[in-house]
Amino acid sequence: MIQVGIISRINLLSGSADLILAILVSFSLQPKVKSGWFWALVAGLMVGYVSRLPWYLVLLGYLLIVSLSHLLQKRIWQSLLLEVFIVLFIGTLITHLLSIGFLVVIGSEVNFVNMLSLITLPSILLNLILSVPVYFLIRDLVGLLYSSESSE
Amino acid sequence: MQNKFPRYLQTIFLIILVLGFVLLALGGYLGGITTWFGQTSVSGQTWLSERFMAISDFLTAPRDMASLQLRNSELESEVARLQTQIIELQQEVTQTEILSALVDFARTNPENSYKAATVIGRDPSPFLRYVIINVGANEGIVRGMPVVTQQGLVGRVDAVVAEASRVQLITDQNSAVNITLKNSKTDAVMVGSLNGDLSLQMISHDVVVESADVVLTSGLGGDFPPNLLVGQIVNISNIESELFQSASVQPIVDFPRVEYVLVIVNFQPVDITPLLPTPNP
Numbered sequence: 369m370i371q372v373g374i375i376s377r378i379n380l381l382s383g384s385a386d387l388i389l390a391i392l393v394s395f396s397l398q399p400k401v402k403s404g405w406f407w408a409l410v411a412g413l414m415v416g417y418v419s420r421l422p423w424y425l426v427l428l429g430y431l432l433i434v435s436l437s438h439l440l441q442k443r444i445w446q447s448l449l450l451e452v453f454i455v456l457f458i459g460t461l462i463t464h465l466l467s468i469g470f471l472v473v474i475g476s477e478v479n480f481v482n483m484l485s486l487i488t489l490p491s492i493l494l495n496l497i498l499s500v501p502v503y504f505l506i507r508d509l510v511g512l513l514y515s516s517e518s519s520e
Numbered sequence: 521m522q523n524k525f526p527r528y529l530q531t532i533f534l535i536i537l538v539l540g541f542v543l544l545a546l547g548g549y550l551g552g553i554t555t556w557f558g559q560t561s562v563s564g565q566t567w568l569s570e571r572f573m574a575i576s577d578f579l580t581a582p583r584d585m586a587s588l589q590l591r592n593s594e595l596e597s598e599v600a601r602l603q604t605q606i607i608e609l610q611q612e613v614t615q616t617e618i619l620s621a622l623v624d625f626a627r628t629n630p631e632n633s634y635k636a637a638t639v640i641g642r643d644p645s646p647f648l649r650y651v652i653i654n655v656g657a658n659e660g661i662v663r664g665m666p667v668v669t670q671q672g673l674v675g676r677v678d679a680v681v682a683e684a685s686r687v688q689l690i691t692d693q694n695s696a697v698n699i700t701l702k703n704s705k706t707d708a709v710m711v712g713s714l715n716g717d718l719s720l721q722m723i724s725h726d727v728v729v730e731s732a733d734v735v736l737t738s739g740l741g742g743d744f745p746p747n748l749l750v751g752q753i754v755n756i757s758n759i760e761s762e763l764f765q766s767a768s769v770q771p772i773v774d775f776p777r778v779e780y781v782l783v784i785v786n787f788q789p790v791d792i793t794p795l796l797p798t799p800n801p
Contacts (some may be wrong), residue, residue, distance in 0.1 A: 370589045372573065382715045384646045418641070420686065467647045476694055479714065486715050489648045 383490030385498045388415060389463065393455045394432060394499065394506040396437040400514045401437040416418060420426050421470055431465050433459040452503050464488045547587060573753075618670075618780050625670035626782065632745065633786040635659055639778055640684070642703070649692035649716060651675075652782060654718060656683045662744070664789035667781050672749035672772040673697070674781050685783075690750070691716040691775055693761040699750055700738035704729050707738050710750065710769060725765060729756050735769050742790025 388411045396404030408430040415430075416423025437455050464487065472478055525533075544550050573651030619636070626634045633750040637653035655661050656679050667674040667687050675689040690697055691712040699720070701711045706727045708720045723729055733753045 384644075386644065388644070403634075415644050418652065418686075419644050420650050421645050422686075466645070467645055471647060471693075474694065475581055482714055483647070491646055 374384050380490035380494055382486040383488065383492075383494060385494035386460065386463070387498060387502070389430070389433065389459055390456060390495055390499045390502040391506060393433060393437055393459055394503045395510070397441055397451050397455060398433045398507065398510045399441065399448075403408075404434040404437060405431070416506065421467060425466050425470055426463075429459075429463040436462075442448055448507070449503055452499050453496055456499050457458060457492055460492045460495050461488070464491065615780075621670040622780060622782055625668070632784045634782040635661065635785045637685075637781050637783055639781060643686075647714070649689040649695075649775075650678060651687050651689060651713065651778065653685050653687055653783070654683070655783060656681050657683050658682050660785055661685050661783055666744050666748070666787055666789075667783045668748060668784065669773055669778060669781055671774075672751070673744065674775075674778060676743065676775055677783065687781070689775055691718060691771065697744060697750065698738045698740040699735050700746075701729065701753070702734040702736055704733055707740060708767075710735065716775065718771055720753070720767040720769060721764060723765040723767065725758065725760070727765070728764060729753065729758075729767055731756060742792055743786065744789075745787050788797075 388508060390413055392408060395401055409427065412427030412430040413423060415427040419426060423476070433455065436458060437451075440451055440455060464483075468478060468480075468483060541550070545554070593782040622634075622636060626632075627641045635655055637655040639651045640654045641652040641736040643652075644649035653667070661680050662676055662679055663680055665677045667676060673690055675692070676693065677685045679686040688695055689712070690710070693712045693714050695712040697710045698707065700707050704727055706723060706729075708723045710718055710720050712718060720735070730754055735750040735753060737746055737748040737750060750772075751769045751771040751774055753767045754770045757766045
């Protein structure tokens with residue numbers, strides 16, 4: 369709801385941030401988290417339901433990003449925030465490539481230079497900016513959740 | 521001790537003394553004395569009163585301070601509540617103005633039936649220009665219905681669920697609207713783009729297109745009712761090596777700020793696909 373109601377309205381050129389992607393990446397990169405796949409499935413189906421993009425394409429994008437998160441987990445200089453930046457950067461490119469692929473299939477005129485400069489690069493920048501507060505929020509939430517689980 | 525004077529002589533003496541003072545006072549001979557006495561007594565009274573008030577303040581100030589602080593916090597909360605109320609009322613006024621404009625639009629276009637809706641979201645993908653509105657199949661909305669504001673054309677309903685609908689804006693790059701230019705009296709196709717700009721295509725070189733010409737829906741194709749305001753021409757590109765002229769259109773609707781829309785519910789789009797010629801093998 370926040371993504372559709374608020375975040376989608378905050379534009380830089382024609383790009384916009386993807387809050388769900390930022391949350392998914394921050395969550396699935398946490399060392400203790402094993403349920404990233406499940407949440408990718410939920411997020412993909414929900415966003416796919418709202419968006420004009422086919423649901424399976426959105427779902428595929430999120431599953432690929434969670435795969436990438438698990439692949440890179442704790443492998444990049446042991447810095448989680450840096451991992452979030454890298455996965456988010458690549459993840460935004462993946463979702464945008466899938467969207468462009470869909471536009472090509474339905475016969476839209478695709479201008480890669482315009483898409484890159486007007487949508488993809490601004491979206492990456494917004495996602496990276498958004499990822500910082502989201503990362504710390506998710507980290508604290510995960511810490512709170514797993515510490516209460518371990519104390520039980 | 522025996523009194524040497526009889527009592528009546530004492531009384532007469534006192535009366536004479538008092539009368540003497542009275543006569544001296546009436547004659548103005550005691551002015552200096554009375555002034556000095558008055559000043560002294562007033563000064564003394566003032567000093568006494570000030571000391572009393574100072575002691576009284578000292579003793580009662582803590583209680584007054586606490587009550588003042590309490591009162592201040594009460595007033596501050598009251599001010600905050602009133603400010604919130606003012607903001608809410610201002611929002612209501614803004615909403616009322618918008619809704620009033622929509623009602624005026626509906627009144628001035630009585631040939632159509634409208635269903636008002638609020639824009640509650642936008643497509644999460646930045647590649648697509650769709651909005652989500654809060655009316656759906658339960659309110660009689662069906663796919664293809666045109667969506668307008670009091671300013672002009674917004675788009676058409678693309679998908680419907682029970683309580684909401686998704687509307688494709690005319691600025692979406694997959695949108696194509698048949699339009700007519702009011703002054704030039706010519707038809708063209710208006711398409712959206714990736715960054716939300718609108719452009720006209722398929723304008724013959726024979727037609728003289730002027731800047732600021734008004735763009736209206738033509739009704740051709742059966743997707744939209746005719747004569748809905750779309751925008752104005754701002755830039756014309758007439759290159760002879762190309763088959764057609766093209767032009768940029770400034771939309772009349774402020775798409776990033778659209779909050780309320782009207783769905784034209786009595787317009788059924790016509791599917792002309794079976795009438796389109798198919799290429800012979």
